[in-house]
Amino acid sequence: MDTLGLRIRQLRKEQKLTLEALAGNKLTKGMLSLIENGKAQPSMESLSYIAQQLGVESSELMEDVSPTEKRTVLEKAEKLYKVVFSELTDEHKQIVELINPIADKLTLSYESARLLDLYSRSGYHSKHEDWNSYYNRAMEMYEQLHLYNQSASLALFRGMIQFTAHRYEEALAIILQEHAHFDSPFDAMTTIEYLYCESLLFSAVGNYEQAQIKMKEALNFSKGERIFYRIDDLYRLACFQAMINGNEEDRSYYLQKVRQYGEFAENKYSTAIAEFLEAHFHNSFTHDYHKADVHIELSLELGKEIHTGKGNKEKNNNHYLLEKGKVLYGLGQFKEALPMLTKYEIPTYLHHPYDLSMAFEVHSYRALCYAQLGDQEKAMKESKIGHDLITELPDTPYKKFIVQTYTDLQKSSDSI
Known part of the structure; x- marks a missing residue:
């Protein structure tokens, strides 16, 4: 038939x-x-x-694929694609399997373009070699249909692939080029997404001035449009940027904004992040370890409420292990600190130099604990790992600390 x-x-x-x-x-x-x-x-x-x-x-x-069939498949695929990152299992694989039977039969329509869009994104995440050809087909359809916001969103995805590969300069170049390429103005959410990613990438390449400009542009645009999309991410980025730059006034201001957003949106995750940022600030910048301890414990309690019944407890507490280990080290409890720091695993989802630099501190703190406990060999091994990992990243207080720790331990080792 x-x-x-x-x-x-x-x-x-x-x-x-x-x-x-x-x-x-x-x-x-x-x-x-x-x-x-x-x-x-x-x-x-x-x-x-x-x-x-x-x-x-x-x-x-x-048509080989009817509009009804396309709409049915698209509805299922969209539902799978909306699963939040922290709860992802094999959704990308399911999307590929769902769309695969019709992918090569799709003809020009919004549904076809969106299906190819989702198919290429999920194909990339599922490590399918041909994802790029479907990306190109989706882009062609979007442009033929004059769906510029969808085209811009997919182009942004391609740029951020370079970001996750830690090719920051390439990622920034792609996104700036794509932003300039589109003559028609984006809708509000796409505009904020581009400004947020541009700020993120300027900071990733060490251009903190441009990062600040893009971030403030995104925040002002968000206020002007009266939408809250990405607002919590922007406040966290602004707080972190101020921390790096030593701007206490901005740090306090944006941290308060993170707290207010958490209360306004009844978002416990934002509230927990605010406590974590405060703990991290006192650990790594003021070295007030008693204050850091109060805030990291509050962050842990809020995290427990968020993650109740959601998978591995150790995995959910991973960032707590690092900050708590730093607290214990700062309080001189080296034996207690070392197990915490040893359990900490650098997450594979970290890609920004800020996040990576902060995570790489663990090697320096392990090294310092080993040195205090008299194991110079392990101290040098850990400090060298941290030193080698941080070398290619932009200058930050974290990099300075990691390099200084390695230099000090090396001198100490040479003098023995």
């Missing part, structure tokens, strides 16, 4: 029409049955008549 006949039969049954009703006064029941069973091909005139009877365009009958 051919595709055309199947499509006609499917639509007829969906509309609960009999053969006689669909045949009307221009076709016979027998001829229509032959067409549906692929034993006869309708003339263009008959095809137009059948389409009219079914209330669709002739082109819809001739």
